[in-house]
Amino acid sequence: MKLLPFFCSLYLATLVDAKTGEIRIDEEKQYEQYQDIKRALENEDKRSWLYYRSYSRQTDGVEHTCVYALVNGKKEGGNAYNFEQGYTIPNGKGKREVKHQLLATTYKTPNLEGREKDNAMNVTKTEGDPGGQHYLLIYSDYQKCDILRLLSAPHSSECELYLHDSAVNGGVPKPCESMYGNACGKDHSSYRRQVYNESCKGPEPPKEETTPITEETETDTTTTSTVAPGC
Secondary structure (H helix, E strand, C coil): CCCHHHHHHHHHHHHHHCEECCHHHHHCHHHHHHCCHHHHHCCCCCEEEEEEECCCCEECCEECEEEEEEEEEECCCCCEEEEEEEEEEEECCEEEEEEEEEEEEEECCCCCCCCCCCCEEEEECCCCCCCCEEEEEEEECCCCEEEEEECCCCCCCCEEEEEECCCHHHCCCHHHHHHHHHHHEECCHHHCEECCCHHHHCCCCCCCCCCCCCCCCECCCCCCCCCCCCC
16 A cells, blocks of 8 residues: 555656647647648548557547548539548457548638638538538658647647558658647547558458448537548
């Protein structure tokens, strides 16, 4: 029992050393060149894997893994993109794969005066859906990684880091890792909850056949009508 105060003090010291992210990066002029979300969505490498994120998503107490986004193309005459979101739920008998067909509509956030390119997107299940989840592109190198912030989160500070399919086996590039730490938090494991693992990609790209969509109960519920990217 005498050890308890020591461990509590050690845990609190770790939390004190942790650094929260700087949300102001989202709207600073010097970062605008890295926030063209249409350019990021139109990358030749259409599949991206959610490598790690700052929040937890579960079904029946089991963490979702192998989350990916597959951009299927841009709708004609607009700023909307069709894409597939998929993830895996491990279980004692193996795993269950879930897939959703979603729509991402891009737009500009109003906080940076003179912004020229769309830097955010609203994700819905259908076109014209009044609900949805809003995401802001914090940073993209337009080759290997993209960092998104969930604007629909309670404090608008939760983040996701995606790596493109061709780059995921190489791990997170240093510039992306640094930007994520500055924008989303660092020096504590809670800011980087690993989602991707080596079994996700496998020797061949995942098959494109869709499986029946299953309604699921998740720990971080939403009042909108769509499942968020980063399921």
